[in-house]
Amino acid sequence: MSKNNMNISLPGLELKNPVMPASGCFSFGQEFSDFYDLNELGAIMIKATTLEERKGNATPRVAETSSGMLNAIGLQNPGLEHILNHELKFLEQFDTPIIANVAGYTIEDYVEVSKEISKSPVVKALELNISCPNVKEGGIQFGTDPEVAKELTRRVKEVSEVPVYVKLSPNVTSIVEMAEAVAAYADGITMINTLVGMRLDNFGKPILANLTGGLSGPAIKPVAINMVYQVRKALPEIPIIAMGGIATVEDIIDFISVGADAVAIGTMNFTDPMICPKLIKGLDEYLEKNNIAHLSDLKGRAFV
Amino acid sequence: MNYVLEVLSQEMIADNIYKMNIKDSDDNFIKKELKSPGQFVHVRVGNKTEHVLRRPISISEIDKDKHFFTIVYRAEGSGTKEMAKLEAGDFVDCLVPLGRGYTIEDLDHVLIVGGGIGVPPLLELAKQFNDRGVKTTHVLGFRSKKDVFYEEEFNTYGKTYIVTEDGSYGAKGFVTHVLDTLNMSDYDKFYACGPKIMLSVLDNTLPIPGFISLEERMGCGFGACYACVCQKTDGTQVKLCTEGPVFEKGEIVL
Known part of the structure; x- marks a missing residue:
């Protein structure tokens, strides 16, 4: 935006606007480049990268719920080497910072992937996926124990050439405790990942082959708003990129109001592939109409 | 788009x-x-x-x-x-x-097999084959008389067999009961869309080459969400929405 009414600087990230697609909802960008110029985006959080290729879960992998959906994709991705040589190469043509989402079975996996992927010229930050609920060893074991999460963050920080954000799971007793633990080493926090859920068919059987899946979409927004509020209250300084059911400009304003620095759009990319550019334009119009000089003027106003 | x-x-x-x-x-x-x-x-x-x-x-x-x-x-x-x-x-x-649809080729006579809500895309297929001078024969299966549709439309393009599970209209049983009575050497290829179980039977038993159209719970529809993957017989995975829904006989593990 030429008026610079919503640009923001975060560790590793110079964002022209605070709107970016969330990991897992945007693949590696190529499909969406058929719909619009990816340069319009503040950043892109690419789909999780693991050391080796992952085939993902059996189908059905998705099921719609009221104002939301369950997914259990299972971190399907072509693996680190392929992503470095193909997906990230494709993204080099855009002037948009890439946040690489990293997942693994072991701390060593995270360290290895982080070390290599952070060398990519387009990757400006990492997002540690310690919260995927859909694979037994997809990171959730790192996302529910504060000490393990802290140690993982420390180890990745040692090798990463770019700032490290940690993506928090809402499926914990105290998300504040998790945030405080990773904040010892993390440059920022992204939150929230999906909530574990289940949907049955007309015969009373779970629809998803994985039985459970991660709930996302507008249905989870109140949960996400509260969690961002609680974490911001406990950690006034840490950068937070917030996500959880964002569908409208008003949703973005709400997350900024509870202290988020930037926001990510997940499920709604499937409902409307043009959602990100529409929200960026809408946000600019909102600020203009309400005579707000800069989006950051609204940050944290829920606390005042 | x-x-x-x-x-x-x-x-x-x-x-x-x-x-x-x-x-x-x-x-x-x-x-x-x-x-x-x-x-x-x-x-x-x-x-x-x-x-x-x-x-x-x-x-x-x-x-x-x-x-x-x-x-x-x-x-x-x-x-x-x-x-x-x-x-x-x-x-x-x-x-x-x-998605990728069916390819219209210059053939003599093709067999079109549909089941239930898999029938609709086959009508445009029959039309385009006939426009190219290719003869089409149709075998369409439904659950019951009240579920039957597009019979008249298919009839304008070629011989059309209707079969219902309960026998309330047309032949009784499944499409395979009609297919068993046809001489497969009359047809160059088959084109099918319908329930997975039907496609699986056709894929395994019909002695002629053909194409099937699959269905799976879908997310985005354009390849970004990885919800609608299916396994190929060569061990690789494909996304149904971008590389399908139409696949060649024997290409997919059903």
Whole structure:
């Protein structure tokens, strides 16, 4: 935006606007480049990268719920080497910072992937996926124990050439405790990942082959708003990129109001592939109409 | 490929089966982008967020001269029931065209086999084969008499066998009961769309080459969400929405 009414600087990230697609909802960008110029985006959080290729879960992998959906994709991705040589190469043509989402079975996996992927010229930050609920060893074991999460963050920080954000799971007793633990080493926090859920068919059987899946979409927004509020209250300084059911400009304003620095759009990319550019334009119009000089003027106003 | 299009008409043509005619975009996407029968449209239900996933529905008829296309779907869940309420003059948000459809080849005589809500895309296929001078024979299976649709339309293109599970209309049983009575050497290839169990039987038993169109729970419809993957017999994985829904016989593990 030429008026610079919503640009923001975060560790590793110079964002022209605070709107970016969330990991897992945007693949590696190529499909969406058929719909619009990816340069319009503040950043892109690419789909999780693991050391080796992952085939993902059996189908059905998705099921719609009221104002939301369950997914259990299972971190399907072509693996680190392929992503470095193909997906990230494709993204080099855009002037948009890439946040690489990293997942693994072991701390060593995270360290290895982080070390290599952070060398990519387009990757400006990492997002540690310690919260995927859909694979037994997809990171959730790192996302529910504060000490393990802290140690993982420390180890990745040692090798990463770019700032490290940690993506928090809402499926914990105290998300504040998790945030405080990773904040010892993390440059920022992204939150929230999906909530574990289940949907049955007309015969009373779970629809998803994985039985459970991660709930996302507008249905989870109140949960996400509260969690961002609680974490911001406990950690006034840490950068937070917030996500959880964002569908409208008003949703973005709400997350900024509870202290988020930037926001990510997940499920709604499937409902409307043009959602990100529409929200960026809408946000600019909102600020203009309400005579707000800069989006950051609204940050944290829920606390005042 | 994201268009907000006008509904021209909607009617119920069988039990809970709806036929909707949708107007072409102002820039004529039908002529510019539609490639082959078997491609689908991903329909957004309403413009609120109650339904976050679109509904993938095959295109069943294309009228390039009158600038509209047709979809036929079953109103089964809350989303499709909502779609069934749309009337002429309403608008639908469509991602279209999606997927890879059937290839029209210069053959002599082909066999077209459909089951239930898999029948619709085969009508446009039959039409395009006939336009190319290829003879078509159709075997269409339904659950019961009240579920039968498109019989007359298929009849205009070639010999059409109707079969119902309960025998209330046409032959009794499954499409295979009719197929068993046909001489397969009369046909160059088969083209099928229907329930997975039917496709699996055809894939395994028909002695001629052919193509099948698959169905899977879908997320985005354009390859970004990895929901609708299927396994190929060569061990690799494909996304049904971008590399299908039409595949060659023997290509997919069913």
